[in-house]
Amino acid sequence: MKKYIILFAMTVTFFGCKDVDEEEVINPNYNVTFNFTQNWDGEEITDPDYQTTVYTNENGEELTISRLRYLISDVAFTNEDGDTTLIKGYNLVNARKGINLQYKPSKKIQEGTYNLSFTFGFDNKDNVSSAYPDLNTEGWNVPEDLGGGYHFMQMEGTFTNNTSSTPAPYLYHTIRAADNTGDDLLLQDTSFEVNLGTVTVEKNSSFEIKMNVAEWYKNPNKWDLNILNSNLMMNFDAQIMMSENGKTVFSLEEETTVEE
């Protein structure tokens, strides 16, 4: 079966190439690379930091991070005319384990200047239960009671609270907001578009997308882990607040070109 697919792809390539070629000579298409990094107010978070380095959040709680996974989707390059080249798809970053820190979509982008953006999480249209086999085995689903679909982020760790001598766990999980306390399930899309500003696409373009983890605790909602530490998936208001805080989390590091 695979051989037929290759054969088919070959045939398509063979016949498909000539239309685009002429334009390509002037404005070639390039693959782009995204590198995801995490920091706490500028201090990079690397493997040895997980579970050991103590950070202090805006509200003054001391915390460590045990696990950090998040999903981004639908990276978009919009040119000056407002035409968008959409990279349909998603990337689940496992920061703790260093998996998918690099995302290299197969779709090529034409050389030029663009506004770069992506979706944090899945928007309603893409947030479809059981649609993505690889995510189904990653423990990334959301129970149907809470509207199904997938998590957007799982940030977990421990913090020192004022009541207990041992560190207490926190589970900062973001999903589509769901209220199942009434007769009807109330859902609200909490995914959001992250706009990273202007970028230039050229040969071997690579973009560093930085997550400042501290921002999740900062603004507009100063996060109090003593109150909001777990059972947040079923907390509609908490989901809205996390989504609001997420909007200042990402930024773009100056683009670089990498030698292949």
Add this chain to the structure above:
Amino acid sequence: MNYFKNIPALFIATICCLTIISCAKDEGGKPEEEGYQPTPLELKTPTMFKQILDSPIIPSDNPQTEEGVALGKKLFFDPILSGDKTLACAGCHIPAEGFSDSRQFSPGIDGIEGRRNSMPLFNLAWNYKENFFWDGRAISLENQALQPVVDPVEMHNTWPNAVSSLQAAPGYPELFSEAFGTSTIDSTMVSKAIAQFVRTLISGNSRYDQFLRGEIELTEAEQNGLDVYIDETRGDCFHCHGTPPNNLLWTDNDFHNNGLDETFDDLGRGAVTGDPREFGLFKTPSLRNLAYTAPYMHDGRFETLEEVIDHYSEGLVYSETIDPLMKAVGEGGVQLTEKDKQDLKAFLLSLSDESFINNPDFQKP
């Protein structure tokens, strides 16, 4: 000009065509004749697995074949692989016990017990991380199958000895030749055949699966138990054991410390990686077939599901590497009511699959 770019593509395409045509001719032939091919065998993958999960992992250098699986099955049940020819894989992986062992520790041929409870064997081809054993130290089922034979507390043999026993045993050289095209046996072929058989052990027909297929209703208790399982304030089991109805494996195949001990006799994952942050972590077991796989946990410390549920409800103990998902550790657990406990148990039991343990394909030949 641009057409030249495509010449290599055309060339490859032509080769592909030729390969496809030539492949078709290869079939048949006799073992040890040039061009002999064993008969390909598809895994009997449940329809729901096909719809929701990625394809199972089958290494390209060890495709499933009728002859390979038949040989693997014979080897799995045959004590010939052990040092004194008394203990087969099936001696500690018993079909009626979900291919695990109801003894807390299974003694090897010298009567010495290991320190871990035997693991049930099913749906292992869907472990995409391919980390086998409680601590994930074996990568791939082929590598895994090499270990029990030489493990001093299990089959306590050497590979040269096991291979020469097989080579001398009537019937085996022919079976190897049918499965792999050569009657000169080696340990790699033994491990490949066993891995092929282990991949066929598929369980996907529990009451809960039947419910998902719309064939039966859950009882009220099972339904409430499911609610407990996915409720963040009650069980919250799904973050590690999978979210119904989308994780049909009932495990994330990842490593966690679920709050069993304050200090560790067995470092689990941490002993493999040397990373203190992983001390006391073990692989999340699947919740399928619990009706047959007691006792529970890596050291078989709990004899009943009641004890397991009590552990999560009131028995959690703090240690430095405890998983944050054990969020109620400060109170000893999630404090389930008596009714929720019973219903959770009923739900867990609805994941057991009688047709799996009774499958005639999986019984001693």
